Amino acid sequence: MNAPTNLTAADFKSDVKPIWCPGCGDYAVLSAVTKALADLGKPREEIAFISGIGCSSRIPAYTNVYGFHGVHGRALPIAAGVKLARPDLTVLAAGGDGDGLSIGGNHFMHACRRNVDMTYIVMDNQVYGMTKGQASPTTAPDWCNSKLTPEGTGISPVEPARLALASGANFIARGFAGNPNEVARLIVEGVNHPGFSFIHILSPCVTYRPEQREWKTAVHAADVTPAQMIADAMHRLALDDGYTTGILFAGNRPAFMPERKETASFADFERKFAS
């Protein structure tokens, strides 16, 4: 346990009721996030939770910390801005596979390489759920249940953990929504690890991808210690089936935190904007 505050997971839930479909994996991710926040032992006002757009991006509204529901695909630059302006805050960002790896794909790569000290949770259901079920960047090429891609996309999907590693993320883990206690552990480890931490969570969409209920039989825990060398992690992820859960990589790059300089006083702002 980190420094205890006596706050429980329930204290980190807001009064807003989720509007996710019953059965959605994101409920379990919310449970994992609130358990992780309670375990971290930080007061609520020292935590900021940023998201983009999509079903999963609603999650900050359901938590009782500072939240910002941003623009589609732009959770990471907003989160980086928050962290650079307020390094004392614990910053988490969250979203789905479409928001994070397609619309926000470019931001994802650069957030990985910048290595600002924050934790990014991607709830991956391999579909755009909020817009009624289109193929996303992580959808298999032969998934043909969308009217937009009746014969499948025919395009190789993005493998999020490999992309994160190639782009420079300092901590990479994968969890499964069916095991929220383990996901809570991964989030805590990610927050405590310096630099950019990427938590890839397989979170089934029971409405548009009901077959993902079977993920519970496909996932398997990593039976090795986390790779610390990029070459080892590359090798492991090259052979990975996409269902290995646990900490896949824990690097040792120092977090990016430029020295802050006072460039303007409040008096300067007043002169510029209020006079």
Added chain:
Amino acid sequence: MTTDIATFLAHAVALEREAAERYAELADAMEVHNNKEVAELFRKLSNFSKLHLDEVTGIASAYTLPQLRPWEYQWKDGESPEAAPSDRAHYMMTPYHCLHLALFNEKKGYDYYADQAHKATDADVKKYAQMFADEEAEHVVMLEKWIATVKPPQDGWNEDLDPPGDAE
């Protein structure tokens, strides 16, 4: 297996609390999706679980329980056994499905406590685990009787005239 009474009771408290919380979460979800009948049922189940939680918490108040981190609990499937599996919910589920889900959870709760009672070497763990297992067995019987009064859903119970996957 939990070897001492304080650790066993810490598990029992978490088991009952998470069961109550999960039912409340499902009740909220059903309310949001305008399935009021099932929402009310899940709310009732949550309240029943809270009563059991109060009982376990009362017993546990005589002990100093260990502060376990979420992943330190020794659950067979990663989650506490009486927390309803989220993926078994459906926005059009009927009271019949709801009660069957509750029965599934109670049976898992019974299996957990019965297993603890069977394997325990500590006399107090054995005593309380058997007591809780007996209570879960009563709940199973009650639910089976309750289910017998509820009509099974007709074919097409999940047919939605405005299905979420229909329009793009």
